[in-house]
Amino acid sequence: MPTGKLILLRKKNINGMLTNISIYIDDKQVELISNGEQKEFNLSPGPHTIKVQQMLKQGKITIDIKENQTINLEFRPTQWILFSFISPILAIILFYFFHVPKNSAWLVLISGILLILYYFTIGKNKYYLFRLKNNR
Numbered sequence: 441m442p443t444g445k446l447i448l449l450r451k452k453n454i455n456g457m458l459t460n461i462s463i464y465i466d467d468k469q470v471e472l473i474s475n476g477e478q479k480e481f482n483l484s485p486g487p488h489t490i491k492v493q494q495m496l497k498q499g500k501i502t503i504d505i506k507e508n509q510t511i512n513l514e515f516r517p518t519q520w521i522l523f524s525f526i527s528p529i530l531a532i533i534l535f536y537f538f539h540v541p542k543n544s545a546w547l548v549l550i551s552g553i554l555l556i557l558y559y560f561t562i563g564k565n566k567y568y569l570f571r572l573k574n575n576r
Contacts, residue, residue, distance in 0.1 A: 445511070446513060450476060451514050456494060459494055462493045465491075489501075497517070499565065513571070524556045527553070
């Protein structure tokens with residue numbers, strides 16, 4: 441039976457580095473992947489939905505693989521989520537060290553909280569970002 445190959449790379453990242461992420465192909469869990477790890481899958485030609493998920497956070501992409509084609513796909517968490525972790529620190533620094541009014545410091549904190557809520561609700565499918573690389 442003719443097949444194509446998917447090479448999936450989880451980019452090394454400090455965000456979630458100690459946890460494994462589940463890999464789903466066409467809604468079936470097939471593997472776990474660690475930080476910086478690469479996995480290979482033989483797939484039948486045609487469209488396939490690739491999903492990576494860690495608890496509520498996930499990312500999805502659909503690929504169309506051809507016979508004897510190799511698709512290199514890497515994924516990483518969005519960098520925007522880092523703002524949500526530093527926003528409380530930034531708000532404190534602005535308020536105490538730069539004497540920014542409380543209302544402005546609260547805006548920084550609230551924007552970080554809203555970002556967290558977005559990625560755990562309606563934006564949960566966009567937490568992990570994919571990039572196609574050197575496909576043959």
